């Protein structure tokens with residue numbers, strides 16, 4: 001019965017549900033883009049330069065991919081809380097704080113995957129590009145362009161991780177009704193309260209979104225294979 | 230075949246400077262880690278017919294070509310072009326296993342043209358694709374082309390910079406007889422137009438057809454450097470004799 005009510009909620013375009021889904025999407029998309037702006041150039045830079053302790057940086061970067069969301073949440077919470085170093089900003093328990101926290105969570109994933117991708121491509125292209133006397137800027141442009149479809153896949157992986165995550169947004173967002181409540185935190189809360197229709201409805205939407213994102217990733221790859229090899 | 234002759238003529242190889250020749254290897258030694266790969270190679274390559282590098286697998290042909298291209302750095306000795314470093318854009322190479330960029334065949338050629346600072350317009354791209362007789366494949370993703378098609382595309386790409394020296398590493402190793410003939414014709418014409426061709430090959434027939442002189446290596450040492458006629462009819466070294474007789478030289 002709960003399942004049927006859940007579908008009613010979705011099909012009737014329930015306002016609460018709609019607002020929650022929209023906030024989730026906004027926070028996750030912004031967080032992923034914010035992370036990408038920093039992490040992709042960083043990953044590419046690590047891939048293409050040699051410096052002391054580079055291996056250490058790579059190991060740390062790879063390790064950070066598995067950052068526990070609640071720990072990231074706690075760190076950001078401490079930074080943003082009234083007594084914290086950035087407390088003045090007064091953004092704790094706002095969507096902004098959630099976006100920042102998710103960006104921190106996702107950035108290492110994007111950086112580490114970009115590093116691996118660009119480094120592998122460089123290994124493959126090095127001799128040809130060097131023979132064609134392509135300069136450093138041209139190299140970076142070529143690598144990013146030729147890796148573009150894989151970079152999109154990396155973005156979607158980051159998005160998937162952020163979208164499915166509860167711990168960070170719960171801690172720094174506070175799960176405030178109508179303000180910082182997103183899909184995952186609502187599912188957790190409503191389930192514990194026994195309000196299963198909304199929880200199930202959101203679960204369905206969340207899974208559908210993640211499936212849609214994966215379908216998108218797959219079709220991007222497919223298209224790329226056919227048109228650019 | 231006639232088409233390709235015409236298109237090569239059209240292609241403006243005219244007024245070649247030879248500021249990159251002769252190429253002089255002086256006591257060139259190369260090692261990868263602890264492994265010595267080339268031992269004090271002394272050889273001078275002069276303008277004229279193609280120089281063919283021959284020798285058994287692992288003798289150092291690819292290594293020598295990569296050194297000449299500046300992709301590897303010798304640990305001893307010197308490589309000079311007309312007495313100095315190679316002028317920018319004077320060399321091009323087709324690798325044993327060419328890597329195609331993740332773009333169409335035409336875009337690969339356009340990329341090489343741009344990298345060389347040449348206009349990458351359709352006519353220029355078309356001319357190079359015609360030259361390698363792969364124009365019908367222009368819109369195909371380059372990495373989806375067959376090995377032989379990729380080798381021809383790589384040749385078109387290498388010619389984009391209008392090099393003075395063209396280094397070819399077994400350019401027909403995965404070509405069928407017709408394509409081999411086609412590529413040999415292109416090589417002959419490129420060479421006739423004044424580009425110095427230096428190529429590695431295992432194909433003795435091909436070497437006989439194309440070579441002006443032969444550089445014969447074994448185990449990382451220069452064994453013989455002689456005019457092609459002399460080398461094939463009267464090899465001096467025991468190694469070259471058994472190599473030509475089809476014996477394993479290791």
Ligand SMILES: Nc1ncnc2c1ncn2[C@@H]1O[C@H](COP(=O)(O)OP(=O)(O)OP(=O)(O)O)[C@@H](O)[C@H]1O
Nearest residue numbers: 261264266284285286287288289290291292293325
């Ligand atoms: N980076 C490297 N590290 C270790 N050994 C290497 C490296 N590069 C080449 N070699 C070795 O150096 C030798 C010469 O290699 P090279 O590729 O120049 O041979 P080749 O004459 O081109 O052979 P083939 O006819 O098989 O193409 C080989 O024994 C090879 O194993």
Ligand SMILES: [Mg+2]
Nearest residue numbers: 290291325398
């Ligand atoms: Mg080789």
